[in-house]
Amino acid sequence: xxxxxxxxxxxxxxxxxxxxxxxxxxxxxxxxxxxxxxxxxxxxxxxxxxxxxxxxxxxxxxxxxxxxxxxxxxxxxxxxxxxxxxxxxxxxxxxxxxxxxxxxxxxxxxxxxxxxxxxxxxxxxxxxxxxxxxxxxxxxxxxxxxxxxxxxxxxxxxxxxxxxxxxxxxxxxxxxxxxxxxxxxxxxxxxxxxxxxxxxxxxxxxxxxxxxxxxxxxxxxxxxxxxxxxxxxxxxxxxxxxxxxxxxxxxxxxxxxxxxxxxxxxxxxxxxxxxxxxxx
Numbered sequence: 001x002x003x004x005x006x007x008x009x010x011x012x013x014x015x016x017x018x019x020x021x022x023x024x025x026x027x028x029x030x031x032x033x034x035x036x037x038x039x040x041x042x043x044x045x046x047x048x049x050x051x052x053x054x055x056x057x058x059x060x061x062x063x064x065x066x067x068x069x070x071x072x073x074x075x076x077x078x079x080x081x082x083x084x085x086x087x088x089x090x091x092x093x094x095x096x097x098x099x100x101x102x103x104x105x106x107x108x109x110x111x112x113x114x115x116x117x118x119x120x121x122x123x124x125x126x127x128x129x130x131x132x133x134x135x136x137x138x139x140x141x142x143x144x145x146x147x148x149x150x151x152x153x154x155x156x157x158x159x160x161x162x163x164x165x166x167x168x169x170x171x172x173x174x175x176x177x178x179x180x181x182x183x184x185x186x187x188x189x190x191x192x193x194x195x196x197x198x199x200x201x202x203x204x205x206x207x208x209x210x211x212x213x214x215x216x217x218x219x220x221x222x223x224x225x226x227x228x229x230x231x232x233x234x235x236x237x238x239x240x241x242x243x244x245x246x247x248x249x250x251x252x253x254x255x256x257x258x259x260x261x262x263x264x265x266x267x268x269x270x271x272x273x274x275x276x277x278x279x280x
Contacts, residue, residue, distance in 0.1 A: 011077050012041045016068055022101045023064040024093035026204075030252065031135040031144075031244045032062045032091075039201045044068035046197075046215070047131060048081040050163065054128035056082040057155035059117065059148050060089050063133060067101050070110040081109075086127070088115040088151070091255040116253055117151045118240075120231040126157035133165035133213070139242035142178035146185045147234055147243075153189055158226040161219045162191065168199050168214035175211075182216070190224035193217065 016037055026032035035043065040063065047056075048069045058066045066087045073081035087098050087110075095112035102110040115122060130152030135144040145166055152162050166182060167175040183193055197215040205211055234240065243250045 007045065007078060009041070011075070012045075012072060013037065015071055015075055015077055016040050016044070019064050019067045019071060019101070022067070023062070023097050024091070024257075026062060027091075027255065029244065030091075030255070033203050033205050035063045035065075035133075036202050036204060040065065040068055043201060043215075044072055045078055047163070048073060048078050050161075050217070051082040051129050051131075052080040054082050054160075055084045055125070056086075057127040057130045057152065058085065058087040058089075059130055059132040059152045059155065060134060061087045061098075061131075062089075062091070062094060064094075064097070065131070065133075066110065067098055067107075070102070070107040071105060073109075074105060074107055083109065085110045086124075087112040088117075088122075088155075090114065090116040090252070093255060093257045096257050114254060117147055118234040118250065120233055121151050121154040124155075127155045127160065129161040129163075130155045131163045131165075135244055136167040136175070136213075137178045137181075138167070138174045139246040142181035142185075143239045143241075144243050145178060145182050147239060149182065149186065150189070151231075153191065153220075153226070154231045156220065158190055158224045158229065159220045161194070161217065164216040164218065165201065165213050166216055168212055169210075172211075179214075179216070186218055190221045190226050191218040192221065194219045 020037060026034055044065055047065060066085050069081055070085055072078045087095065089095055089112065092114055095114050098110060098112040101107070113122065132148040132152050134148030137144045145164065149162070149164050156162065164182065166179060168179065169175045186193065193216060195217040197217070199212040199214060201213045203211065203213070240250055
């Protein structure tokens, strides 16, 4: 069976392209920015290896790394992966895309749940690990990263491990400041940084095409004192201000999907046809 050293790159890239065609277009004003395809291959292999045999919660997943991980394993392109994956996202388009793809490809380990991170985390069976690639907090000193990370910790019951994908650039001040804030927040909540994989992802980001992100890999302290802390709504102004960027207060509860019969194809409102011979 394939290992991380001998993955068929052609098969992996083709599988990732199946996932990319299935996922919805990003909404930039909600800070949905997607990772580039080559980095998605490497990230999916890392997540599959890191979460091998574990129950994995995704706190948001516009990139669709969750789907890639399950699909690469199902296709036997990689020989390892989580035992169960659940995606928690406030975008119904993303949740439905996960469900459709899982049903189409027989990915029984993959599911989704419509959820807004400002609400208490759902009462579910606890997960072994969590993964999040949240809004990076350039305008709020990392508060948006902390919110998503907190929900991941709650998904774990303040145990296990987590991976936080966060901006990483030694030439800019704000990513360093945010990284420091997030690491401090994790320590306050009983998690320490096991490892940091620096500058490993690039994005389709027009205003900062060179900006990269890292994997911040966390582990809970034994007998974490926060284990029985209840999940509560996020309501304080400090944590909500500039959540999706400067002067951007979150007003959206859920992104709802408009039904269409042609998922994966261009929407009718995106184009018009000019026919041969001038026919209407």
